[in-house]
Amino acid sequence: MRNAEPPHQVVASDLRRQLAAGDWEVGEKLPSRAQLAESYGVGTNVVQKAVERLIIEGLLEGRAGSGTYVAKPRERRRMIRSRHREHRGGSPFRADMAELGRTGTWEAHSEARTPAPEGIAQRLGIEPGALCVRTNYEFLADSQPAQLSVSWEPMAITGDTPIVLPEMGPLAGMGVVKRMRSIGVDIVTALEVPRPARATQEQANLLGIARGDQVLVIERIYFDGDGRAVETADITVPDARWEVAYEFAVDPAP
Template identity: 70%
Template sequence: MVPDEPPPYQKVADDLRRRLAAGEWLVGDKLPSRAQLADHYKVGPNVLQKAQELLIVEGLLEGRAGVGTFVRVPRKRRRLVRSRHGERRGIHPFKGDMAELGVSGSWDAHSQARTSAPEGIARRLGIAAGDLCVRTAYEFFADGQPVQTSVSWEPMAITGGTPVLLPEMGPMAGKGVVERMRSIRITVDALVEVPRPARATQAQANLLGIALGDLVQVIERTYYDTDGRPVETADIVVPDLRWEVAYEYGIQPGTE
């Protein structure tokens, strides 16, 4: 196989995707059996199965146990609005965002204190590489379905010895960065987000229910206090297949 050539299952998936787009099979139609399709593409059953599983993850097909594989009703790509107004609702920004979409937002989190900051994270936080931080890995859900992941870093020089050391424990658990920092008399008044397209790693794909190499948006977010000091930074990963990331800006009225 040529080094840059896609693997066989990807080529089969690409052609099946093309045939679906051309209307060869319509919503609700049953596809030929795996044995028939494998024979058509001159591949083994495992290659064909992997190709179909990719299209199932993408929401194009659905498997019905003991029956076969069918064309699925297309999933709607929803808009995920990134807005500073999310911090003004008095609840966690993600929960507020999901409430506006009419779904229930929830998340799982795992924090590790006394974690040495890698060089790139240290640069974003304005600290030295190796300085101790609290690292928190999040999985966010809408009505129980994965929406995004996030890995957050907070310097222990800021939160160490306070009730908000661990973001999801204590009296301010689940309140978000701005409210937690305010509780220890740190005012957050700015955030910077840098979105970049990327391809899902295997770990990201497993958490988000997508395929390895699927397009994702990686948002590098950093919160700053009134002195311009970074107090938290995170990498947020959103699957492009399901969510369109949009930014909302307020317009200050002019003075007469």
């Protein structure tokens, strides 16, 4: 197995490939955990984590006391947002899409020295009008529009550093967490507030949907260890194509 990925991700990727190839039909029962573990040469706990991931993605479904079955395909794909997504290195979006067997790319345009509007300033804990770098993103999955994002970073934090423009410099495209870490700012908390909304004309044009279509807007704020907000963004996801799921780890009982 490749050393670059944890064993459960390698198993999940191969199961995902077999499902896409039609090796198992919709409604068909998969081999048992023990059989899969023997086939892949891993422990049953590795297979368990791989299968749980594919259940979260909606590719498989578990039936109590019966086993795991191939789920009926959804019209929408599921986008997983997890507390672990920011710690995989590089771009979380690219990693998210790779786990779905898709190629994640994006286009971006940054404007430095942009005064923060009142709402953005309140999120970032800065004065209205304080200078920021605003970056508009168009994210693509297999070259098709997947989501939009508008990001704001205070220039008081990044202004005199090589990472002032997110998509230029030595860490271009590597994600907020890794970029900030390179200048000694460790992001430890992400707050996300999802809200339903209707697509504006501009959003509709970029996403290839109709004006007024349902979208999910996720308001995100990144905080460092001192509780300082270091970046905020509004992420817009078209509801007709994607459903957003949040994954949380449950601490084991003491």
